[in-house]
Amino acid sequence: MDVIRYCTPEWLSESAELYHENPKFQQELSKITTKIMFRITAEPAWGIDPDIIFGAIMEKGFLHELRFFSVEEAKRIADFIVSATPQGWKKILRKENKFVTDFMLGKIALEQGSKVGVLAIAPYANHFVNALTQFELKFQDELSPEELEEFRSYAREFRARLDI
Numbered sequence: 001m002d003v004i005r006y007c008t009p010e011w012l013s014e015s016a017e018l019y020h021e022n023p024k025f026q027q028e029l030s031k032i033t034t035k036i037m038f039r040i041t042a043e044p045a046w047g048i049d050p051d052i053i054f055g056a057i058m059e060k061g062f063l064h065e066l067r068f069f070s071v072e073e074a075k076r077i078a079d080f081i082v083s084a085t086p087q088g089w090k091k092i093l094r095k096e097n098k099f100v101t102d103f104m105l106g107k108i109a110l111e112q113g114s115k116v117g118v119l120a121i122a123p124y125a126n127h128f129v130n131a132l133t134q135f136e137l138k139f140q141d142e143l144s145p146e147e148l149e150e151f152r153s154y155a156r157e158f159r160a161r162l163d164i
Contacts, residue, residue: 003136005151006093007040007086009068009158011137012054016066018134028127030061036121037074039083039111046086046140047152052164053081056128063131068164080113090139092129099125 004011019025037055042048053074057065074081084092088107091097100122102108110118140148 003138005143006090006137006139007046007048007052007054008151008154009162011132012066012068014135015132016063019063019066019131022134025127025131026061026063028061029058029124032061032121032124033059034121035077035079037069037078037081037112038089039074039081040089041083041085043086043140047148047155048086048140051083052159068159068162070164075112078112080118081111082108082118083111084108086140090141092125093133093137095126095129095133099129 002014004014035055035057037053039051039053040048042050051071053069053071054067055065055069055074055078056063057077069077082103084102084107088097088102092099092102092108097107099108100119103110103118103122140151143151
């Protein structure tokens with residue numbers, strides 16, 4: 001099984017590729033049409049500084065885009081922007097916590113869009129999490145000091161290249 005580092009373009013591109021290869025995801029998410037953005041708040045100890053936003057553009061379960069977005073682009077096009085700490089997203093992606101529960105408890109903040117709108121699509125969150133975790137994810141708090149420094153350098157490079 002492949003191991004992919006969290007919060008990298010490879011994570012999102014591999015997730016999108018596997019999503020498109022597996023018709024079950026489009027079937028499970030067929031009622032979802034949204035532009036949802038996920039802000040990962042800055043955490044210098046994880047090499048994430050400043051905040052970074054990734055998002056999905058879906059139409060009736062078809063995944064048009066899954067990528068990083070600049071703050072300006074996210075605010076301009078998103079139906080919803082939700083944010084949490086890297087540690088909070090890790091718990092969601094490792095299926096230790098549920099999106100709906102953390103959202104209702106305020107561990108995931110709503111920055112843009114309506115709470116009612118998020119709650120309408122929230123029952124499908126587990127399917128989306130499954131699509132993002134079809135392989136082993138390695139989080140920054142699991143990296144050696146050398147790997148973390150390599151991630152920091154790589155993050156600076158891809159953020160500059162992608163203008164995010």
